Amino acid sequence: xxxxxSSFPKTWKRPPVFFESAPLRYSLYALALLWFVLAIGTVxxxxxxxxxxxxxxxRFVKGFLTPDFTSRWKDISAGLIESLTMTLTSTVVxxxxxxxxxxxxxxxxxxxAVYYVCRSIIALSRSLQEIIIAILFVAMFGFGPFAGFLTLxxxxxGFMSKLLAExxxxxxxxxxxxxxxxxxxxxxxxxxxxQPQVMPRLxxxxxxxxxxxxxxxxxxxxxxxxxxxxxxxxxxxxxxxxSAGAILLIIIFIVMITEYSSGYVRxxxx
Amino acid sequence: xxxxPVWQHRTSRANIxxxxxxxxxxxxxxxxxxVMTKDTIWAFVADAPEQAADLGSRMFPPRWSYLDKxxxxxxDTMNIATLGxxxxxxIAVPIAFLAASNTTPSTLFVRPVALFxxxxxxxxxxxxxxxxxxxxxxxxxxxxxxxxxxRSIGFVAxxxxxxxxxxxxxxxxxxxxxxxxxxxxxxYGIVPQILPAFYGISxxxxxxxxxxxxxxxxxxxxxxxxxxxxxLNTLAWPQVTMIFVVILGTVxxxxxxxxxxxxxxx
Numbered sequence: 421x422x423x424x425x426s427s428f429p430k431t432w433k434r435p436p437v438f439f440e441s442a443p444l445r446y447s448l449y450a451l452a453l454l455w456f457v458l459a460i461g462t463v464x465x466x467x468x469x470x471x472x473x474x475x476x477x478x479r480f481v482k483g484f485l486t487p488d489f490t491s492r493w494k495d496i497s498a499g500l501i502e503s504l505t506m507t508l509t510s511t512v513v514x515x516x517x518x519x520x521x522x523x524x525x526x527x528x529x530x531x532x533a534v535y536y537v538c539r540s541i542i543a544l545s546r547s548l549q550e551i552i553i554a555i556l557f558v559a560m561f562g563f564g565p566f567a568g569f570l571t572l573x574x575x576x577x578g579f580m581s582k583l584l585a586e587x588x589x590x591x592x593x594x595x596x597x598x599x600x601x602x603x604x605x606x607x608x609x610x611x612x613x614x615q616p617q618v619m620p621r622l623x624x625x626x627x628x629x630x631x632x633x634x635x636x637x638x639x640x641x642x643x644x645x646x647x648x649x650x651x652x653x654x655x656x657x658x659x660x661x662x663s664a665g666a667i668l669l670i671i672i673f674i675v676m677i678t679e680y681s682s683g684y685v686r687x688x689x690x
Numbered sequence: 691x692x693x694x695p696v697w698q699h700r701t702s703r704a705n706i707x708x709x710x711x712x713x714x715x716x717x718x719x720x721x722x723x724x725v726m727t728k729d730t731i732w733a734f735v736a737d738a739p740e741q742a743a744d745l746g747s748r749m750f751p752p753r754w755s756y757l758d759k760x761x762x763x764x765x766d767t768m769n770i771a772t773l774g775x776x777x778x779x780x781i782a783v784p785i786a787f788l789a790a791s792n793t794t795p796s797t798l799f800v801r802p803v804a805l806f807x808x809x810x811x812x813x814x815x816x817x818x819x820x821x822x823x824x825x826x827x828x829x830x831x832x833x834x835x836x837x838x839x840x841r842s843i844g845f846v847a848x849x850x851x852x853x854x855x856x857x858x859x860x861x862x863x864x865x866x867x868x869x870x871x872x873x874x875x876x877x878y879g880i881v882p883q884i885l886p887a888f889y890g891i892s893x894x895x896x897x898x899x900x901x902x903x904x905x906x907x908x909x910x911x912x913x914x915x916x917x918x919x920x921x922l923n924t925l926a927w928p929q930v931t932m933i934f935v936v937i938l939g940t941v942x943x944x945x946x947x948x949x950x951x952x953x954x955x956x
Contacts, residue, residue, distance in 0.1 A: 459769040462831065469828040477826040505726035512719050547938055551817070551905045555922065560741045562734035565726050612699070639815045642909065649818075656821050664822070668814060675813035 476659065483661030484668065492655065492663040499651035500670065502565045503637040506647055510569045511630045514576025521577060522584030523610065529588060529596075538581065545578025554640040565646030572633045572640070579632070583625055584618065591617045620689045627682035631675060638671050745927065752935055753928035760914060760936050766831055767913035767940070770906065771899040774838025779892050782843045786850035793854055793880065804847075811844030816902045820911040829910035837911055838899050845895055853887040854880060889955050897948035904937045 439445040489496070524530045524538035553574055557567040591614060599613040641649020648667060655664040700708070787793045789804035819837035827833055857880055865879035907915020914933060921929040 459773055462766060462769055463773075463835065464830065465832050466828055466830065470832075473825075473827045480822065480826060501725060505722035508722045509719060509726055512715070547941060549901060549905060549937075551908065552934065552937070556745070559745055560738045562731060564730055566730045566735060569726060635813060635815060639817045642817060642821065652818065653821065656825050659825065668818075672810050672813045676809055679809070 480661040484665035487666035487669050488662035489666045495651050499648040503647040506565045506568050506637050507634045510572035511633050514573040518577045518580035522581035525585035526588035542578050542582050550575050550636050554643050554645040558644045563644045568640050568645035587618045623689050624686040631678040748927040749931040752931035756929045756932045763914040763917050767903050770834040770913050771903040774835045775896045775899050777839030778842025782846035786847040790851040790854035808844045808847050816841035820906045821909045824910045831912040834906045834911035842895050849891045853884045857883040886955050890952050893948050893951045897944050900944040901941050
């Protein structure tokens with residue numbers, strides 16, 4: 421009797437999450453380790469340069485803690501206005517173009533041919549990064565916020581239409597059926613059956629995209645597409661870390677505001 | 691004589707509010723448009739189709755022989771993304787536990803700090819982190835890895851702390867009832883619940899990081915972007931096209947891998 425009880429396991433070991441077979445698991449671990457060693461090996465660090473830079477890193481931390489808003493305020497405010505206007509116009513234009521494409525890319529309400537065309541537009545817009553598009557648009561349209569505006573609009577189209585199309589595909593079909601049974605036209609169907617179901621999420625996503633576009637507008641300036649990114653790039657190139665710190669703090673602050681207010685608006689809409 | 695009332699979608703009050711809202715948005719749009727295009731040189735915009743045609747003729751066909759020189763930078767790019775993701779995840783996990791309202795040691799002091807770290811990391815793009823780091827620790831792979839890592843912290847920590855806050859209380863209570871210590875509750879009550887989300891988030895971020903690390907070289911932080919910058923500076927457009935093709939291929943493959951892995955986990 422006593423023997424029987426003691427033959428039961430007294431300890432318990434958590435089963436592995438992946439790959440039940442131990443040899444496979446250990447060989448994968450070994451492979452990962454091998455890759456890690458190889459990858460670390462390729463990182464060629466110039467330690468004397470790093471040591472030299474630590475001083476500059478410290479100055480950046482100090483600049484971040486004691487930001488200098490005043491001495492470059494003219495450049496900062498000009499960049500900020502460019503960024504903000506670029507963000508708003510590109511979000512609006514992007515969404516206006518994304519709505520028809522999104523409707524066209526929803527399998528349940530668009531004909532097959534339109535579906536494939538719209539899906540390929542989305543794939544094209546999503547697979548190219550903003551920076552790459554910005555490089556091309558700057559080469560075509562010249563430096564300045566107009567190229568940035570086009571870049572952000574283009575990126576917005578892919579993002580919004582994809583999410584909108586997925587939303588439309590997920591709607592409650594009984595409502596479309598009910599509207600269809602009244603003998604409505606296609607436009608009436610969209611207006612009374614689809615729109616009320618997707619509108620709250622569409623508004624939420626638009627605000628989220630506004631936030632993303634602002635953040636991206638800070639980046640595409642590096643390749644010449646206008647906005648606060650150009651100012652930031654200049655500040656860092658001149659090692660004016662206190663001005664750079666000020667710009668970064670402004671960006672963080674604006675992103676925080678949009679994030680909080682979009683959360684508020686989303687709760688209000690839903 | 692009474693007219694039969696016609697059903698309307700909205701009340702007249704809602705209609706007015708909606709109309710004023712749209713008017714305001716349009717006015718704001720027009721205002722912003724004018725401010726933005728104040729300094730735009732329309733002559734450059736007008737000849738954009740010609741420029742595009744010219745650019746197209748320079749870019750095609752891509753210089754396929756240049757591909758041989760791209761394998762090493764591509765390997766570097768992969769390493770930047772993967773090592774950067776590792777670095778970011780390692781730092782993000784403790785921050786996520788400090789930021790989640792059910793596991794944070796102090797809601798008053800620690801949680802706001804953790805949340806600020808998350809917002810700061812999230813609102814600054816990896817390219818800007820790279821710009822900063824290149825000027826601090828010099829150009830090279832290390833700047834890229836740290837930039838990717840710093841940007842990943844906010845993303846991973848935010849999604850992870852939301853997952854921690856959504857864990858089921860019952861399981862945690864059950865583990866607590868066995869007399870488990872704090873670390874054991876964490877290990878057996880919370881971790882199993884967030885592990886699928888954790889793997890999903892990490893792979894998703896890795897996929898995004900591959901995308902972002904391809905361009906970090908533009909500011910000197912290593913990878914295939916260095917070649918892109920060099921080709922752009924020398925106006926070697928066939929090489930630029932070749933690099934775009936390679937980047938596009940990498941992004942598509944990494945997206946496919948990430949989708950497969952996430953599908954298998956969740």
